[in-house]
Amino acid sequence: MTSLRTRMMWMSILCCGLITTNGIAISSDTKKETVVRGIAPEKVADFVHSIIEADRTVYTSHVVNRMHDKGIVSANEHWEQQNALPLPAQFLQRAGRLVAKKGSGVRYRLISLWPIYRRNGPATDFERQGLEAVTKNPGTPYRGIVKSGKKQYFQSIYADKAVAKACVDCHNSHPLSPKRDFTLNSVLGGIVITIPIEP
Numbered sequence: 064m065t066s067l068r069t070r071m072m073w074m075s076i077l078c079c080g081l082i083t084t085n086g087i088a089i090s091s092d093t094k095k096e097t098v099v100r101g102i103a104p105e106k107v108a109d110f111v112h113s114i115i116e117a118d119r120t121v122y123t124s125h126v127v128n129r130m131h132d133k134g135i136v137s138a139n140e141h142w143e144q145q146n147a148l149p150l151p152a153q154f155l156q157r158a159g160r161l162v163a164k165k166g167s168g169v170r171y172r173l174i175s176l177w178p179i180y181r182r183n184g185p186a187t188d189f190e191r192q193g194l195e196a197v198t199k200n201p202g203t204p205y206r207g208i209v210k211s212g213k214k215q216y217f218q219s220i221y222a223d224k225a226v227a228k229a230c231v232d233c234h235n236s237h238p239l240s241p242k243r244d245f246t247l248n249s250v251l252g253g254i255v256i257t258i259p260i261e262p
Contacts, residue, residue, distance in 0.1 A: 168259030175252025
């Protein structure tokens with residue numbers, strides 16, 4: 064997964080036409096050096112989201128679905144106790160917790176207006192408004208600046224869709240699920256990405 068992450072980050076940087084080293088950017092078009100003040104938080108959030116989305120898609124398609132179809136092992140909510148694979152949502156949540164522990168201030172997690180577990184519901188009014196917005200318009204992330212104590216953060220919420228039948232089946236059949244009429248490509252919730260803003 065690390066090489067995929069690295070490739071995605073370099074592709075994102077190259078698509079912008081700039082490679083930055085020590086505050087100096089070299090334009091691939093003009094070969095001129097330019098002083099770069101920083102990347103807009105919207106771009107950073109989009110980069111992070113594209114990596115998260117790619118990693119989860121690879122995990123779902125090439126690990127979970129493949130192992131299940133071959134009858135080797137299935138994904139299960141209680142994967143640690145049942146010698147199974149984590150569900151794709153659990154894979155994302157666990158990776159998000161590991162990123163948060165690195166101390167960079169960047170965080171991401173899954174949230175929903177209809178969470179199976181209350182801890183996965185919106186924690187703020189901003190998150191609730193963001194979930195409502197991406198449910199209505201899944202192609203447009205909901206973005207803004209939020210405060211936590213004395214610090215400011217940029218948050219971007221992206222629609223999280225049911226891209227596999229297993230996602231739909233899990234949410235529609237789980238005994239704690241407050242909503243049971245999801246279909247393929249329904250918005251299940253959102254991926255919220257939080258990035259610290261320098262003063």
